[in-house]
Amino acid sequence: MAQPRLEFRKVTRSFPGKGRGRGLVEPLVAVADVSLTVADGEVVSLIGPSGCGKSTLLTMAAGLDRPTKGEVFVDGESVEGPNRHVAFMLQKDLLLPWRTILENVELGLEIRGEPRQSRRAKAKEQLARCHLDKFYNHYPHQLSGGMRQRAALARTLAVDPDVILLDEPFSAVDAQTKMILQSDFGATFAATRKTALFITHDLAEAVALSDRVLVMSHRPGTIIRELTIDIPDRANPFARRQDPRMGRYVGELVELLHINERGDQAPNHGGNAHD
Amino acid sequence: MTSLLASLMRPGVFGSLLLAVAFAAAWEWLPGLAGIPPFIIPPLSDVLAESLRMLRIDALITHTGITLAEVAVGFLLGCLLGMVVGYGLGMSPTAEMMLSPYILALQIAPKVAFAPLFVMWFGYTVYPKILVAVLIVFFPVMVNVLGAMRTVDRDMVNLVRSFSAGRFQIFWKLEFPASMPALFSGLRIASTLAVIGVVVGEMVGGNTGLGYLLVFGEGQANTAMVFVTIILLTVIGILAYAAVIIAERSVLHYLPKRNLGPA
Numbered sequence: 001m002a003q004p005r006l007e008f009r010k011v012t013r014s015f016p017g018k019g020r021g022r023g024l025v026e027p028l029v030a031v032a033d034v035s036l037t038v039a040d041g042e043v044v045s046l047i048g049p050s051g052c053g054k055s056t057l058l059t060m061a062a063g064l065d066r067p068t069k070g071e072v073f074v075d076g077e078s079v080e081g082p083n084r085h086v087a088f089m090l091q092k093d094l095l096l097p098w099r100t101i102l103e104n105v106e107l108g109l110e111i112r113g114e115p116r117q118s119r120r121a122k123a124k125e126q127l128a129r130c131h132l133d134k135f136y137n138h139y140p141h142q143l144s145g146g147m148r149q150r151a152a153l154a155r156t157l158a159v160d161p162d163v164i165l166l167d168e169p170f171s172a173v174d175a176q177t178k179m180i181l182q183s184d185f186g187a188t189f190a191a192t193r194k195t196a197l198f199i200t201h202d203l204a205e206a207v208a209l210s211d212r213v214l215v216m217s218h219r220p221g222t223i224i225r226e227l228t229i230d231i232p233d234r235a236n237p238f239a240r241r242q243d244p245r246m247g248r249y250v251g252e253l254v255e256l257l258h259i260n261e262r263g264d265q266a267p268n269h270g271g272n273a274h275d
Numbered sequence: 276m277t278s279l280l281a282s283l284m285r286p287g288v289f290g291s292l293l294l295a296v297a298f299a300a301a302w303e304w305l306p307g308l309a310g311i312p313p314f315i316i317p318p319l320s321d322v323l324a325e326s327l328r329m330l331r332i333d334a335l336i337t338h339t340g341i342t343l344a345e346v347a348v349g350f351l352l353g354c355l356l357g358m359v360v361g362y363g364l365g366m367s368p369t370a371e372m373m374l375s376p377y378i379l380a381l382q383i384a385p386k387v388a389f390a391p392l393f394v395m396w397f398g399y400t401v402y403p404k405i406l407v408a409v410l411i412v413f414f415p416v417m418v419n420v421l422g423a424m425r426t427v428d429r430d431m432v433n434l435v436r437s438f439s440a441g442r443f444q445i446f447w448k449l450e451f452p453a454s455m456p457a458l459f460s461g462l463r464i465a466s467t468l469a470v471i472g473v474v475v476g477e478m479v480g481g482n483t484g485l486g487y488l489l490v491f492g493e494g495q496a497n498t499a500m501v502f503v504t505i506i507l508l509t510v511i512g513i514l515a516y517a518a519v520i521i522a523e524r525s526v527l528h529y530l531p532k533r534n535l536g537p538a
Contacts, residue, residue, distance in 0.1 A: 063437070064433050081439075082436050086437070087437060087438075088433075088437055090430055092430055094430055094434045096448075097529055098529045107448070108438040111439065111448060112438060139529045141529075141530075141531045
């Protein structure tokens with residue numbers, strides 16, 4: 001097999017215990033001994049209970065945080081800090097309110113010192129792909145939540161990353177917008193052949209959008225199961241949702257996460273601001 | 276023209292105008308009816324007459340101009356200093372930790388109490404007045420800027436960092452523009468404080484400016500003169516405040532307009 005685009009090799013991340021100075025407090029182990037690979041052009045979802053360290057994995061892949069133990073590789077290079085290969089996208093669109101949509105999409109290229117002409121052209125190309133070509137000069141507050149999230153995707157794609165990291169990008173929009181965005185994203189990932197690691201709480205979303213789903217355990221988070229989604233047509237999440245195998249996969253994930261046994265902690269119900 | 280007329284007829288504006296007329300009338304006639312002598316509350320007409328006398332004899336325009344210039348210079352320098360220190364401390368948490376107790380102490384100290392000291396240092400010149408204004412303007416600007424720097428969304432910082440931004444780029448692309456709303460609310464407060472600083476400086480020493488006229492009028496028991504001076508000081512304050520508002524409108528144009536009802 002070719003070299004994986006993204007690889008976690010025995011990654012552990014712990015944070016110093018709270019209450020320093022008042023005796024020894026055990027450090028908080030967010031993720032323990034996680035190994036995973038994402039191949040070129042593959043979309044892999046990461047699901048797990050709240051607080052299992054999914055987002056911690058993502059910040060390490062983005063180079064914003066370093067593992068306590070182990071290493072993260074992107075394109076075979078050890079991740080030492082933010083780099084050109086990776087871009088991330090969160091639940092919040094993080095559009096800068098004082099910039100127009102076009103200027104927001106240009107942000108990454110601008111920071112990287114790309115000349116004005118070419119960064120403007122690239123930004124327009126991505127906005128057109130995301131069906132926002134009529135909104136170049138609008139400000140973020142003038143757009144709906146779904147449009148803003150598409151603008152955030154355009155900004156992510158504009159820097160042409162090899163790997164896209166997504167942390168629950170659809171969890172702040174309403175159910176219908178969510179389905180439309182999922183279908184947009186599915187088509188875009190297929191068309192651009194981007195590699196993506198995708199965190200979500202929504203089991204159906206994970207199955208509909210991914211080639212593989214990785215299931216994480218409670219803290220300290222580690223990968224307990226890998227599920228290969230054997231349904232064709234990843235580019236079209238709508239079609240996938242119609243497939244009879246869809247329900248089986250979701251059922252399997254429900255079993256794995258013991259959702260049916262713990263009514264109190266259904267993972268798609270909630271604030272996971274802490275993980 | 277019709278739109279002007281229409282805006283004048285809006286209930287709020289119309290009420291405001293009506294109130295102004297009622298206030299002027301009350302000022303003119305109520306004190307006399309209530310038996311309050313003119314040296315306590317001179318009627319409006321006396322104050323207007325006094326202002327014309329001051330224009331002719333007391334070089335009112337010169338004094339007003341001097342005060343206005345001191346306010347402008349003190350305000351600009353104080354804001355600049357507040358911004359430099361605010362952004363500087365925002366960039367360096369270590370410096371902030373080191374300096375914060377002293378800044379707090381200086382912030383609590385009543386700034387106008389420094390006026391006599393500055394007069395002793397710099398004599399009867401414009402400098403002590405400007406310096407008091409600088410000192411009093413500095414804090415609201417610095418505190419607001421520093422607060423805004425501290426509360427920039429961490430995820431936004433991470434986003435900019437993920438594009439491999441350096442420290443200065445994070446400041447210039449994110450923190451500085453993100454601090455604009457807070458900066459402007461600091462500037463609004465500062466614009467009115469600048470007038471206070473200058474007037475106190477003028478009252479303490481020297482023979483120029485509206486603060487001097489204020490003390491002079493008091494010494495002459497010329498109540499109308501004091502009233503004229505207070506009104507002019509208010510006008511200067513309004514000018515300073517309006518300048519901030521105009522700048523704010525053009526800088527913060529991207530913020531959603533507050534719903535002010537039918538225009």
